[in-house]
Amino acid sequence: MAGTLGLGRPFTGMHTPAILWLRNDLRLDDHHPLRAAVARGPVVPIYCLDPRQLGTLPSGVPKTGAFRLRFLLETLTDLRAAYRARGGDLIVRMGRPDVVLPALAQQLGATHLVYHEEATDEELRVESAVEAALTAIGVSCEGFWGHTLYHPDDLPFALDELPDTFTTYRKHIERDAAPRAPIDAPERITTPAIDPGAIPTLDALGAASIPDDARVLFRPRGGETTARARLQHFIWDADRLRTYKDTRNGLLSVDDSSKLSPWLALGALSPRRVWSEVLRYERERVANDSTYWMIFELLWRDYFRFVAVRWENAIFQRPGLQRLTLPWRTLRDARTADDFAQWTAGTTGYPLVDAAMQELAASGYTSNRARQNVASFLTKNLGIDWTLGAEWFESLLVDYDVTSNWGNWTYSAGVGNDARGFRFFNIHKQSAQYDPDGAFARHWLPALGTSAYPALMVDLFASAKSHEAKYRKAVGWT
Numbered sequence: 001m002a003g004t005l006g007l008g009r010p011f012t013g014m015h016t017p018a019i020l021w022l023r024n025d026l027r028l029d030d031h032h033p034l035r036a037a038v039a040r041g042p043v044v045p046i047y048c049l050d051p052r053q054l055g056t057l058p059s060g061v062p063k064t065g066a067f068r069l070r071f072l073l074e075t076l077t078d079l080r081a082a083y084r085a086r087g088g089d090l091i092v093r094m095g096r097p098d099v100v101l102p103a104l105a106q107q108l109g110a111t112h113l114v115y116h117e118e119a120t121d122e123e124l125r126v127e128s129a130v131e132a133a134l135t136a137i138g139v140s141c142e143g144f145w146g147h148t149l150y151h152p153d154d155l156p157f158a159l160d161e162l163p164d165t166f167t168t169y170r171k172h173i174e175r176d177a178a179p180r181a182p183i184d185a186p187e188r189i190t191t192p193a194i195d196p197g198a199i200p201t202l203d204a205l206g207a208a209s210i211p212d213d214a215r216v217l218f219r220p221r222g223g224e225t226t227a228r229a230r231l232q233h234f235i236w237d238a239d240r241l242r243t244y245k246d247t248r249n250g251l252l253s254v255d256d257s258s259k260l261s262p263w264l265a266l267g268a269l270s271p272r273r274v275w276s277e278v279l280r281y282e283r284e285r286v287a288n289d290s291t292y293w294m295i296f297e298l299l300w301r302d303y304f305r306f307v308a309v310r311w312e313n314a315i316f317q318r319p320g321l322q323r324l325t326l327p328w329r330t331l332r333d334a335r336t337a338d339d340f341a342q343w344t345a346g347t348t349g350y351p352l353v354d355a356a357m358q359e360l361a362a363s364g365y366t367s368n369r370a371r372q373n374v375a376s377f378l379t380k381n382l383g384i385d386w387t388l389g390a391e392w393f394e395s396l397l398v399d400y401d402v403t404s405n406w407g408n409w410t411y412s413a414g415v416g417n418d419a420r421g422f423r424f425f426n427i428h429k430q431s432a433q434y435d436p437d438g439a440f441a442r443h444w445l446p447a448l449g450t451s452a453y454p455a456l457m458v459d460l461f462a463s464a465k466s467h468e469a470k471y472r473k474a475v476g477w478t
């Protein structure tokens, strides 16, 4: 078989390239499909900017907001440079993968495609469509699992027997399983000369512009290079892993937690690489509760992904994993729409909630402690449909990860698999504990303490009590 590629160079079947379809795995390090493709010969790594990712969510917000889109474009730019430095290239195309990939395979005479598997419905549908289109033209497709620290084949149970609670899961894992060691990036990569395609700008994609905001302290730049730099900084140079367990609930200081989530979510960083660096730190500096806790958090990340495999679409549905039909307030009534708008704008009158929501809107990030508080406030004090909150986060988060986001929201809304009745965060107490001197609130809310600052939109305890009564009624506890 012989063909002609984009630049008119002759191309022989002896070196038929494998297509490497990239999605949330935008790195060279610890990348099994890439290693598998390189072992066969030339490889054509391709990223498709799927117009469906640029659409809107049911509540009307952009599916991929500007923070994440900017981060993605930066990541692609960095990845292209990394491929080129090794002799290869990264191909970028606009279009649906099930249309772009078969056309590319035919152009190249490719007979093999490799990719990382995803876990949730929308992504799996895309995979099925790609596989169907490629199989129909004689291209074989090979999927690899790679998003988690533990490989599902190494778990001491089948995924359809995944324990109902995180603690049980964690104990089994810690006793009976181990992560696989990360694999290094290939040194040389050969990509046939085809038109690489331009990486579009944010403007060209019609994204909203991101205003400069002097309050933003954490502005992650996309790419494997910055991912590794952040890992090096947090663990080694700033030596913050040593005290992570004590500082991780900090709201303001960038180094209080690892801030690795944006890179992990887009796959610019492998969780196995983080894990192996933590082990090295334990060998070379110190092993303590903090080093353990970093791995512990990665287990949560894994758990949510495995939960999504076991419970499928329940993580996206209002009744959640508990199948609880609760009387959520929805945007159909105008009063709820106003209340929801106050929550999104960060004008609830509760400084901790407002600072976090304004941080999210200005930067695409807010800390785990802040996320838990705002999610509790929306669902337990305002009684508003938690899926609206999850969509708001999906749109804005620079570290949006489908299973971490929707899984955490089911927990916060009390419909996760580990739900323990109606539990709400006492925002007053949380503020006193985690923002004792008010530095976080003052940083984000210049009007705090002036007459311009909004009044409390609800009474914390009365609103929680009223929603608890509805909850108890719905679950039959009254």
Ligand code: FAD
Pocket (backbone or CB within 6 Å): 248, 257, 258, 259, 260, 261, 262, 264, 265, 294, 297, 298, 300, 301, 304, 366, 367, 368, 369, 371, 372, 375, 393, 397, 399, 400, 401, 402, 404, 405, 406, 408, 409, 412
């Ligand atoms: P660190 O404290 O340094 O933790 C290290 C890593 O462990 C994180 O980067 C992350 O990959 C993982 N991790 C930590 N906590 C969790 C957790 N609770 N669940 C899953 N993984 C965790 N995280 C996302 O990555 N994407 C999301 O879309 C997302 N949505 C969330 C929505 C809600 C309502 C809540 C309460 C939490 C959400 N989280 C999400 C989890 C958590 O808030 C972030 O992972 C964390 O704040 C990222 O900051 P970090 O990297 O400094 O975390």
